[in-house]
Amino acid sequence: MTPDSKRHLAPVYGNILEMIGNTPMLELRNMDTGPCRLFVKMESMNPGNSIKDRIAVAMVDVAERDGLLKPGGRIIEATAGNTGLALALIAGQKGYRVTVVVPDKMSDEKISHLRAMGAEVVLTRSDVAKGHPDYYQDVAERLTREDPSAFYINQFFNEANPDAHYETTAPEIWEQMDGDVDAFVAGVGSGGTVTGVGRYLKERNPGLEMVLADPEGSILAPKVNDGLDVEPGAWLVEGIGEDFVPGILELDIVDKAYAIADGEAFLVARELLQKEGVLAGSSVGTLLAAALRYCREQTEPKRVVSLICDNGAKYLSKMFNDHWMIANGFIERECHNNLRDLIARRHLDGEDYVLTPKEPLRQAIRRMRMYDVSQMVVLDDERQVVGIIDESDVLFALTSEGAESTDPVENFMTRAPETLSPDTDVSALIPLFKNGRVAIVVENGVFHGIITQIDLINYLRKQLP
Secondary structure (H helix, E strand, C coil): CCHHHHHCCCCCCCCHHHHCCCCCEEEECCCCCCCCEEEEECHHHCCCCECHHHHHHHHHHHHHHCCCCCCCCEEEEECCCHHHHHHHHHHHHHCCEEEEEEECCCCHHHHHHHHHCCCEEEEECCCCCCCCCCCHHHHHHHHHHHCCCEEECCCCCCCHHHHHHHHHHHHHHHHHCCCCCCEEEECCCCCHHHHHHHHHHHHHCCCCEEEEEEEECECHHHHHHHCCCCCCCCCCCCCCCCCCCCCCCCHHHCCEEEEECHHHHHHHHHHHHHHHCCCECHHHHHHHHHHHHHHHHCCCCCEEEEECCEEHHHHCCCCCCHHHHHHCCCCCCCCCCCHHHHCCCCHHHCCCCCECCCCEHHHHHHHHHHHCCCEEEEECCCCCEEEEEEHHHHHHHHHHCCCCCCCEHHHCCEECCCCECCCCCHHHHHHHHHCCCCEEEEECCEEEEEECHHHHHHHHHHHCC
16 A cells, blocks of 8 residues: 555544535536536435435534534424435434424335434325425424424524535535536525525636526426416425425525426436446436536536435335336337237336246245235246236135145146237226236237236326326
């Protein structure tokens, strides 16, 4: 080890909270950035894997200093997940209880992560707006009123939020970029980043362009670009976009905004992983889609900075899952204009899970549990459908027939199940579903896959205006 390499070793920390901040900057060189250079600050490398670690530690510190949060007290927050994870991290280190109120569109990974860290998770409706009793912020406020030991963090109106970015995130960006930044692209989750970073950078470079990346359906982009007050819509990207203007958000800092559709955001996040090796969250897809649009519109070189707000591991079941993307219409597949289009997992594409007649019952149980499926088709050596086994078959085998886990699947499967050709009318599925069965699609002896009730629901949902 050379003396030079030794100087760059990370230090030894005495507490995980000491590791918050001072994140690296990465230039994206494999994506089309037009004439510009695009840099991203790797906030996903904070110990809680998101930029929210910065504001969480700052807001807790201020609450302690002001006597609002007592030893052993309870922290309550309304959050899209990442602020909750950051608060759970801090609560675990400082001995607080934490309750996190989240909308029900949050990923399973985030919810599981929160619970694993000891947080109480309260799920609320994501289809209601501020002022509704089931809106996540209103629920958090009510829980706080009911518990005298509780402190509501309220990141949307907490001045320690933008202060944290003004005092840490922004100075780091300015120093890392040697004071040469032409534009900064960010989204609004609570408004702290836009306000804190935007204010700091514009004080040092009044000509800097502050660019807002906003999901389609959020009220902010229309307000910035056209001064319009619009009704909020719905979006699937997590963590950014608003149906109200947060109290800490200085929207007049923003020079222009891009409204980014969910599909574009998800595909850009996937492109980021494939081309740059960065596994990032769905909000990053929105930020980068806006940043790339901005960069490609320029006619002269500019140095543009954005953020990798959080780690994408929390979204593996959503935008990084091809089947979820297909089911939600974000990835187009070959269209056959028949029942094959309803099959979520196509056998010929190797997307489904099947069994052979001689495989042991325990293998069927293991695969059902591992892949979260309720039934599997059984194929013989010629790949012909000879049966189907579902959870009820397994249950009855184990409870009524004295089956051994080593017994072959063929002893318990439903033999010679009814099949449908791809050209069968969709209406033929309803009688099957009413009888508790699934549709097995076969054409000239070739198995294409199965259609379940949720597959039909997804198909019909896509036909809605």
